[in-house]
Structure formats: C-alpha cells, structure tokens
Amino acid sequence: MPSTSRVRSRLFRTAAVAALLPLALAACGSSDSGTQGGSGATDAATGGITTVSSGNLTVCTHLTYKPFEFNQDGQTVGFDIDIVNLAAKEMGLTVQVVDIDFEQITTGAVFTANRCDIAAAGMTITEPRKQAILFSDPYFDATQALLTKTGSGITGLDSLRGKRLGVQTGTTGQEYATKNAEANGYEMVVFDDLPLGVNAVKAGRVDAAINDNGVLYDFAKDNPDTEVVAEFDTGEQYGIGAKKDDANATAIIGKLNEALATARQDGTYDEIYKKWFGTTPGAAQPGATDTQSPASPATSS
CATH class of the missing domain: 3.40.190.10 (Periplasmic binding protein-like II)
Known part of the structure; x- marks a missing residue:
C-alpha cells in the first residue's frame, strides 16, 4: 500500500497537497483503459447520474492492499471491488479502476479533478476526512x-x-x-x-x-x-468516498448504500466477505x- 518517503496515507492532510495536484495527477496511471478526467457523461441507465467515463463507474484506489484491492491475472480484484460492483450493476455500469496515491483520495483531490466517481481503498471513515469527502455507509469493520x-x-x-x-x-x-x-x-x-x-x-x-x-x-x-x-x-469502519457537497456524487453514494443494504439483507454481502476472508462477518x-x-x-x- 522507496521504503521511507512516499505516501499511502490514511490520515487527513493539509491543503499543501492540493498545490501539488497537477503534477501528482499527471503521474498517476489507470489499470484499465478509458476516458478519464473529462466533463462527464450522463447515461440513461443510471437514471440521469453523470459519470466521468460513459458507461463506467470509475473507482479510484491505491494498490496493493490485498485482499481489498490487488492485481490478479491482469485484473484488479478484491473485497472492495466486489462491493462497488454491487452499485455498478444496479446502475448498468462497468467498474473501471484507477490506481492513484491514497493521499489524493483522502484530501478529495481526485474528485476535484474529476478523476473518478468514487474511491474504494480500505479507507477508514474519520471526522477530518468527512470534512473533505462524502462517505458511504460503513461497509467493513477493522x-x-x-x-x-x-x-x-x-x-x-x-x-x-x-x-x-x-x-x-x-x-x-x-x-x-x-x-x-x-x-x-x-x-x-x-x-x-x-x-x-x-x-x-x-x-x-x-x-x-x-x-x-x-x-x-x-x-x-x-x-x-x-x-x-x-x-x-x-x-x-471503512467507507466508500465521493465528492463532497455535490448532488451527482450524493446520488451515486445513495445507489451504493441501497445496493449494500440489499446485499446485507439477501446474504450477498456475507458471500463476498467469506470469499475474501474465509469467515463470515463477526467470526x-x-x-x-x-x-x-x-x-x-x-x-x-
């Protein structure tokens, strides 16, 4: 997630990071192809929700953090990926993953730059982070x-x-x-x-x-x-992040919360949990x- 210098931070940082945003974003790569950082595209299947890449739910993460998100056989897989796929399926979208510095996520920089729709990165919900980004309902206890x-x-x-x-x-x-x-x-x-x-x-x-x-x-x-x-x-507790004070992002998180609630009720969440952790929640x-x-x-x- 050079041994002592760079960041996969889980702490809220200051606005100094934002000053480095253009350089930082230019250096970040995507694990899948597709248009990133554009003005967005509205898909009829999403009920009017706009995504940064037409037909996709673009998810920022920071690799590698197995079993939450990691590369396997050329694909990004993991518990977090399966969770966001629940919402993507409901909206008729395909998950597209962008690997990016964790600090760019927790400060909200990736959302300001229109780099992704949501972020799933084993990210703990904290009060400082809630000042910078919108969080989903908690989906994992850690x-x-x-x-x-x-x-x-x-x-x-x-x-x-x-x-x-x-x-x-x-x-x-x-x-x-x-x-x-x-x-x-x-x-x-x-x-x-x-x-x-x-x-x-x-x-x-x-x-x-x-x-x-x-x-x-x-x-x-x-x-x-x-x-x-x-x-x-x-x-x-982990949460999925999105752009704060943005009606479109709020709608996406709403879809995610609905999908998560359904998965908890119908047993899908337990199946995903056992797939990656070998136990049921709470065990x-x-x-x-x-x-x-x-x-x-x-x-x-």
Missing part, C-alpha cells in the same frame, strides 16, 4: 494488528522496547504506533506501502509491523513464517489472537 516473524516471542507493543516497528506512512497504524512509542520504547521505520512493510518483517529488517487486521491476516496466511500476534481495539480470523485494549486513546483514520 482494527489494528501486529505482524511478526513466527516464534519471535513478541506479543504486543510492550514487547518491542529497543526494537524496530514498521509502519505505513499516514495510516491509522502509524498514528496508533506514534501515540504509543514513548511508553513502549520502540523505533518506528516508515514504509510507503503495505508490501514493503510486511516483507521487511520477513527479511528481518524490522521486528514487527502494524497495519489493518484484514490485510495482515491475509499476508500471514500466505506467509507461514509470519504471524499476527496481537490486535488493538481501534474500532475502525474470528484464522489464527486470530486476543484483542488488546489501547495503551492510549487512538484516533481512527
């Missing part, structure tokens, strides 16, 4: 977790005194680790995406890594030389550990 090498003897943040903890820049995990660093005496090593951080654990460059529980359990499942040893009760992840209470209050982001 918390922070700690990944280590198997048999490390590390059981939580209090086991990391004098050790190195990998964090993903701008994320909830980084914020939580920062709040607890002084009390637990570890050094934070900042990575700009998920794969760099978790693979640093495998390689022994850091002693542990903190990130959202869903992605860490998925990584540990595929890498048995690692394990999730702790979870922290941060009480986060423990395979290999799950006891959840630890925060050592200090953590602001979800």
Whole structure:
C-alpha cells in the first residue's frame, strides 16, 4: 500500500497537497483503459447520474492492499471491488479502476479533478476526512494488528522496547504506533506501502509491523513464517468516498448504500466477505489472537 518517503496515507492532510495536484495527477496511471478526467457523461441507465467515463463507474484506489484491492491475472480484484460492483450493476455500469496515491483520495483531490466517481481503498471513515469527502455507509469493520516473524516471542507493543516497528506512512497504524512509542520504547521505520512493510518483517529488517487486521491476516496466511500476534481495539469502519457537497456524487453514494443494504439483507454481502476472508462477518480470523485494549486513546483514520 522507496521504503521511507512516499505516501499511502490514511490520515487527513493539509491543503499543501492540493498545490501539488497537477503534477501528482499527471503521474498517476489507470489499470484499465478509458476516458478519464473529462466533463462527464450522463447515461440513461443510471437514471440521469453523470459519470466521468460513459458507461463506467470509475473507482479510484491505491494498490496493493490485498485482499481489498490487488492485481490478479491482469485484473484488479478484491473485497472492495466486489462491493462497488454491487452499485455498478444496479446502475448498468462497468467498474473501471484507477490506481492513484491514497493521499489524493483522502484530501478529495481526485474528485476535484474529476478523476473518478468514487474511491474504494480500505479507507477508514474519520471526522477530518468527512470534512473533505462524502462517505458511504460503513461497509467493513477493522482494527489494528501486529505482524511478526513466527516464534519471535513478541506479543504486543510492550514487547518491542529497543526494537524496530514498521509502519505505513499516514495510516491509522502509524498514528496508533506514534501515540504509543514513548511508553513502549520502540523505533518506528516508515514504509510507503503495505508490501514493503510486511516483507521487511520477513527479511528481518524490522521486528514487527502494524497495519489493518484484514490485510495482515491475509499476508500471514500466505506467509507461514509470519504471524499476527496481537490486535488493538481501534474500532475502525471503512467507507466508500465521493465528492463532497455535490448532488451527482450524493446520488451515486445513495445507489451504493441501497445496493449494500440489499446485499446485507439477501446474504450477498456475507458471500463476498467469506470469499475474501474465509469467515463470515463477526467470526474470528484464522489464527486470530486476543484483542488488546489501547495503551492510549487512538484516533481512527
């Protein structure tokens, strides 16, 4: 989601990012072909809703964040992609994915630039972000977790005194680790995406890594030389983002909320959840550990 410089941030940033928008957007690529950033096109099948690319629901995300969004056999797949497909199907549209810096999403820059219709990126709903973008109803419950090498003897943040903890820049995990660093005496090593951080654990460059529980359990499942040893009760919920204070974006989010509610009622949501996580909502992840209470209050982001 160069090991210490760039951003897949989960925190709200300042307007300074907007000043870099033209350059940042010029550097971003799309995982599918199609017209992007134009004046939009209204499709009759959508009931008058305008999309940035005719016939498509253009979704901004930041790869890779398996199992929420990642590339497989040349296609972008994952839990988030299946969720947005629910709304796209109802509107008669095809999902088109754009891979872009996460910070451009959380600041609302991608919507100001008409780059995409919605954003799905394992993004926690926070009060600061709600000032910049419109959120859907929550669609996933998450918390922070700690990944280590198997048999490390590390059981939580209090086991990391004098050790190195990998964090993903701008994320909830980084914020939580920062709040607890002084009390637990570890050094934070900042990575700009998920794969760099978790693979640093495998390689022994850091002693542990903190990130959202869903992605860490998925990584540990595929890498048995690692394990999730702790979870922290941060009480986060993911939401789909769209342009704030915009009637068209509000209508799209309304369609998404309706599709999500229907999927929860008819069992489709549970099927999608089990497809990607191997359990039903609320059930423990395979290999799950006891959840630890925060050592200090953590602001979800």
